[in-house]
Amino acid sequence: MIAHQPIHTLPEALQAAGFAGQIETDSALRAAMATDNSVYQITPDLVVAPRDAADVVRVLQVLQDPAFADVALTPRGGGTGTNGQSLNRGLILDLRRHMTRVLEINAKDGWADVEPGVVLDALNDALRPHGWFFAPETSTSTRCTIGGMVSTDASGKGSRIYGKTSDNVLGLEVARPEGLLSSLGPAPDWAVPVLAQAERAAREGKAAFVANTPRLNRRFTGYDLDRACSEGGGFDWWRLFLGAEGTLGPITRIRVKLRRIEPEKRLIVAGFATFRDALAAATPLLADDPTAIEVMDEWVQRIAQEAGILAGLPPALRPEGPVAYVFVEFNGHDAAGIDARVATCLDRLRALPGQVALYQARDLAEIRRLWAIRSAGVGLLAKVDGPSRPVAFVEDCVVPPENLPAFVDDFLDVLRDNGLGFGIYGHVDVGCLHIRPALNIDSATDRARLVAVSDAVFALTRKHGGIFWGEHGKGMRGAYLPEWIGPAAYAALQGVKAAFDPAERFNPGKLVTLRRDRMGIATTPFRPFNAPDGDALDKAFRCNGNAQCLSYQAATPMCPSFKATGDLRQSPKGRADALRAWKSGGAVAEADLLAVLDSCLGCKACASTCPVQVDIPSMRTAFYQSHYSRHTRPLPDRLTLLAERHSGVALRVAGLARPLWPLLRPMAERLLGAVDLPERLARPVPRHDRIALADLGKPLPAGTVLLWQDWFTALFDGQVALDAVAGLRALGYRPLVVGMHPAGKAAQSLGAQGAFDAMAARLVAALTRAAASQVPMIGLDPAFVMHLRQDYPKAGYAPPALMLPQEFLSAELAAGRRFPSVVQGDGPQPRILSHCTETTALPEAGAQWAQVFAAIGLKAVPEATGCCGMAGLFGHQARHQPVSRRLFDMSWRPHVEAAAPVVATGFSCRCQAERLSGRALRHPLALVAEALGNAPAA
Numbered sequence: 001m002i003a004h005q006p007i008h009t010l011p012e013a014l015q016a017a018g019f020a021g022q023i024e025t026d027s028a029l030r031a032a033m034a035t036d037n038s039v040y041q042i043t044p045d046l047v048v049a050p051r052d053a054a055d056v057v058r059v060l061q062v063l064q065d066p067a068f069a070d071v072a073l074t075p076r077g078g079g080t081g082t083n084g085q086s087l088n089r090g091l092i093l094d095l096r097r098h099m100t101r102v103l104e105i106n107a108k109d110g111w112a113d114v115e116p117g118v119v120l121d122a123l124n125d126a127l128r129p130h131g132w133f134f135a136p137e138t139s140t141s142t143r144c145t146i147g148g149m150v151s152t153d154a155s156g157k158g159s160r161i162y163g164k165t166s167d168n169v170l171g172l173e174v175a176r177p178e179g180l181l182s183s184l185g186p187a188p189d190w191a192v193p194v195l196a197q198a199e200r201a202a203r204e205g206k207a208a209f210v211a212n213t214p215r216l217n218r219r220f221t222g223y224d225l226d227r228a229c230s231e232g233g234g235f236d237w238w239r240l241f242l243g244a245e246g247t248l249g250p251i252t253r254i255r256v257k258l259r260r261i262e263p264e265k266r267l268i269v270a271g272f273a274t275f276r277d278a279l280a281a282a283t284p285l286l287a288d289d290p291t292a293i294e295v296m297d298e299w300v301q302r303i304a305q306e307a308g309i310l311a312g313l314p315p316a317l318r319p320e321g322p323v324a325y326v327f328v329e330f331n332g333h334d335a336a337g338i339d340a341r342v343a344t345c346l347d348r349l350r351a352l353p354g355q356v357a358l359y360q361a362r363d364l365a366e367i368r369r370l371w372a373i374r375s376a377g378v379g380l381l382a383k384v385d386g387p388s389r390p391v392a393f394v395e396d397c398v399v400p401p402e403n404l405p406a407f408v409d410d411f412l413d414v415l416r417d418n419g420l421g422f423g424i425y426g427h428v429d430v431g432c433l434h435i436r437p438a439l440n441i442d443s444a445t446d447r448a449r450l451v452a453v454s455d456a457v458f459a460l461t462r463k464h465g466g467i468f469w470g471e472h473g474k475g476m477r478g479a480y481l482p483e484w485i486g487p488a489a490y491a492a493l494q495g496v497k498a499a500f501d502p503a504e505r506f507n508p509g510k511l512v513t514l515r516r517d518r519m520g521i522a523t524t525p526f527r528p529f530n531a532p533d534g535d536a537l538d539k540a541f542r543c544n545g546n547a548q549c550l551s552y553q554a555a556t557p558m559c560p561s562f563k564a565t566g567d568l569r570q571s572p573k574g575r576a577d578a579l580r581a582w583k584s585g586g587a588v589a590e591a592d593l594l595a596v597l598d599s600c601l602g603c604k605a606c607a608s609t610c611p612v613q614v615d616i617p618s619m620r621t622a623f624y625q626s627h628y629s630r631h632t633r634p635l636p637d638r639l640t641l642l643a644e645r646h647s648g649v650a651l652r653v654a655g656l657a658r659p660l661w662p663l664l665r666p667m668a669e670r671l672l673g674a675v676d677l678p679e680r681l682a683r684p685v686p687r688h689d690r691i692a693l694a695d696l697g698k699p700l701p702a703g704t705v706l707l708w709q710d711w712f713t714a715l716f717d718g719q720v721a722l723d724a725v726a727g728l729r730a731l732g733y734r735p736l737v738v739g740m741h742p743a744g745k746a747a748q749s750l751g752a753q754g755a756f757d758a759m760a761a762r763l764v765a766a767l768t769r770a771a772a773s774q775v776p777m778i779g780l781d782p783a784f785v786m787h788l789r790q791d792y793p794k795a796g797y798a799p800p801a802l803m804l805p806q807e808f809l810s811a812e813l814a815a816g817r818r819f820p821s822v823v824q825g826d827g828p829q830p831r832i833l834s835h836c837t838e839t840t841a842l843p844e845a846g847a848q849w850a851q852v853f854a855a856i857g858l859k860a861v862p863e864a865t866g867c868c869g870m871a872g873l874f875g876h877q878a879r880h881q882p883v884s885r886r887l888f889d890m891s892w893r894p895h896v897e898a899a900a901p902v903v904a905t906g907f908s909c910r911c912q913a914e915r916l917s918g919r920a921l922r923h924p925l926a927l928v929a930e931a932l933g934n935a936p937a938a
């Protein structure tokens with residue numbers, strides 16, 4: 001056991017030693033670091049994020065103090081391990097936070113040096129302009145790090161041709177207490193005895209190791225004694241670290257081998273009547289030497305079909321009944337050569353038994369779309385209802401491809417014997433299948449099944465000449481290693497461990513142990529799996545830690561607070577972990593939980609984009625309800641609630657208050673802890689463009705459309721109503737703006753349920769009355785419309801449909817309506833920037849606007865952006881300024897400051913653009929009006 005006593009003095013010792021990175025004991029961050037994509041949970045004591053390699057050495061030096069002799073150290077990258085690889089007690093070394101630099105790209109010789117925390121996609125973004133790429137392609141490429149890939153020897157699609165990560169690494173630098181040890185230069189004197197000891201052990205065990213590890217493409221790595229001891233007598237010690245899962249110490253620099261980008265791509269998708277037919281296709285298709293062959297079974301096809309995802313497939317790929325799909329990809333430089341192989345492959349497929357559908361894609365965008373459909377289908381495996389869900393523990397076995405059908409038959413017998421459901425997909429070209437049986441980890445019966453199935457499948461992989469850990473690494477499954485590798489080879493692995501980590505400090509209890517207890521698949525603590533029935537925090541328990549929400553890309557909506565900070569606790573995963581720990585009585589302080597919930601922008605990207613739809617804002621509401629039933633709300637929150645509730649009155653007196661607003665505004669900012677509140681109160685909409693509440697529901701003339709606004713827009717953005725009226729009128733409609741009823745968005749997000757209910761009931765009643773007029777109803781602000789669409793039903797309200805302007809107009813076009821049109825000038829094409837809440841819930845939002853513009857003769861281009869950083873009041877709150885401004889700089893500034901005309905759909909976004917770049921953006925309907933010669937009043 002590791003003693004925890006002295007660890008509380010470690011932060012001080014690290015600071016005294018000049019450690020430059022972050023040292024964190026925050027309970028919400030520790031809760032976030034306690035999980036990965038596995039069923040396990042181990043809460044660390046401390047999280048340390050070094051700035052650079054020298055900082056890592058400083059940590060190791062401080063740990064040499066005998067007071068810290070028992071402190072465990074476990075490196076962590078993206079935390080996407082499926083079997084608890086990066087989970088441990090003691091100190092977590094978070095390499096993803098700061099060590100993310102691409103240090104050198106040698107475009108001439110085809111290699112790059114990187115820090116371990118670089119995310120795979122970020123590396124390939126940096127390499128693309130040089131014409132190179134780093135080949136191992138994981139499904140987690142948006143968030144897994146190169147350090148994690150090296151340490152699990154990751155691989156994926158195309159590995160038959162490109163190899164695993166270990167086939168694409170040229171050298172490493174690792175940190176030791178004495179300094180840095182690099183394989184790219186001579187070993188320093190202090191390292192010589194360590195390397196000599198490791199070499200002795202490796203040479204002694206090599207023959208036994210080779211005898212017990214099958215010669216497969218997905219070869220066994222992690223202390224690879226075979227490749228470390230080269231035939232010529234050299235000792236490539238660094239190869240021992242490939243796949244070692246941090247158990248030999250932290251890697252601080254990696255030299256990766258690059259490959260030339262292959263410009264030519266073709267994809268064949270074939271449907272088979274049964275999964276067995278699809279599996280049997282693998283061996284014959286290998287004759288055409290494709291880059292990758294992937295399969296997806298009928299179970300995945302069915303859930304994808306039910307979710308509507310398969311509607312995006314070409315009709316040729318949608319025959320009646322269940323289908324198992326085979327995806328065959330060809331990449332290369334020689335178009336003619338590839339086409340010839342594709343033609344042979346198509347012929348071969350036509351002749352295969354059970355083949356029922358066939359399609360070839362040559363266009364890169366279409367190929368990407370087809371792969372995305374496949375990924376989305378597979379992602380749905382995580383989204384099943386009920387207490388049992390697919391879990392990773394036997395998910396990446398590899399057998400020789402020719403043994404695959406027989407292996408699968410045996411595997412499925414095991415699952416049936418245990419009464420378990422499952423979905424299957426995987427890389428059949430290398431004999432690797434992903435099978436995640438559905439279990440309820442809270443139940444003792446299912447925990448026993450986990451062990452029984454695991455033992456049985458382990459035995460099956462041996463029977464069929466395969467490897468139990470073919471892709472995702474070992475983690476807790478390393479418990480099978482001694483039995484698998486045999487006593488002689490295992491003793492050699494222990495010799496290697498003893499050379500590099502005699503104190504068993506690095507990721508202790510995993511893979512190879514000397515004196516410590518080994519972590520087992522059933523003895524490691526499991527994370528709570530299900531919330532109590534009907535609990536509002538259910539989704540926090542359903543978050544499976546796949547880390548899809550950790551996007552670093554500026555143009556994606558998910559998740560702005562993580563993107564701006566790189567801080568795991570400020571991600572949907574981090575917040576879900578903290579909420580789950582709080583609910584299940586875990587070690588999370590309520591103050592730490594409040595802090596991570598406060599930093600959420602409420603943009604809802606998680607609710608739409610996470611495969612499990614982990615909806616953090618809804619759970620925050622539930623937590624606030626509980627918290628503020630026991631504690632007093634802060635004054636700014638109370639004032640915000642008051643302002644929203646009485647906004648109708650405020651709107652009525654806005655005409656009088658308008659001249660006073662410049663004096664009231666600084667006072668409001670002080671009381672609310674806000675900055676940059678809007679400078680003007682809105683002018684009232686002209687009387688002839690309004691409809692009184694009393695007139696709602698009466699018959700209205702043909703062409704009438706009713707426009708609805710939320711309180712913030714009505715109070716501060718008079719322009720959008722004028723723009724919408726002018727734009728719709730120019731298109732031939734008769735728009736009328738309805739008197740405002742607040743929707744209660746602030747009340748709901750602050751957990752003031754009573755206030756929300758009162759406002760929601762009034763608004764729903766007004767909408768229902770208005771719906772009797774049977775004219776289209778449009779909501780002007782996307783955040784308002786999405787609130788009604790997403791949150792009202794969850795709260796038990798069923799308001800009549802409120803459309804976004806572009807939804808209404810594109811539906812009109814589809815119904816055959818024609819709009820007046822103009823001839824576009826020579827200037828730059830207008831850009832459309834959509835609100836992120838809108839694009840995540842309605843990905844076609846930008847395309848619908850483009851369609852509307854096309855109908856009036858203009859080409860307007862929807863731009864992909866992330867969140868602008870405003871998100872209602874968030875960007876006005878003084879405490880959130882750094883994050884709000886960083887997000888605008890990352891995701892919006894380049895678009896806003898482009899030379900072209902720019903329009904934005906969201907009021908928040910227009911406010912943010914105006915205050916941070918000084919450019920006043922208008923709503924797209926203003927552009928419609930101007931183009932059609934009906935310029936709205938400014």
Ligand SMILES: Cc1cc2nc3c(=O)[nH]c(=O)nc-3n(C[C@H](O)[C@H](O)[C@H](O)COP(=O)(O)OP(=O)(O)OC[C@H]3O[C@@H](n4cnc5c(N)ncnc54)[C@H](O)[C@@H]3O)c2cc1C
Pocket residue numbers: 036037074075076077078079080081082085086095116137138139140143144145146147148149150151152153154155156157244245246247249250251252471472473507545546547
């Ligand atoms: C949905 C999903 C799909 C996946 N698909 C694939 C796939 O297609 N192919 C595949 O190979 N894997 C896949 N995985 C598994 C996982 O993504 C990979 O193993 C990945 O390489 C882990 O990288 P990471 O940065 O998240 O590492 P982590 O999970 O953070 O760490 C993994 C291990 O590496 C060690 N480590 C990390 N950095 C260092 C370092 N600098 N020095 C020493 N040790 C270090 C950690 O201690 C840990 O033991 C998938 C996982 C999920 C959740």
Ligand code: SF4
Pocket residue numbers: 542543544545546547548549550572573576606610611612613614
């Ligand atoms: S919040 Fe969603 S995307 Fe993020 S880790 Fe959890 S399940 Fe995955």
Ligand code: SF4
Pocket residue numbers: 558559560561562570571572575599600601602603604605606607616617
């Ligand atoms: S609402 Fe937005 S900021 Fe908050 S957790 Fe979800 S994605 Fe992140």
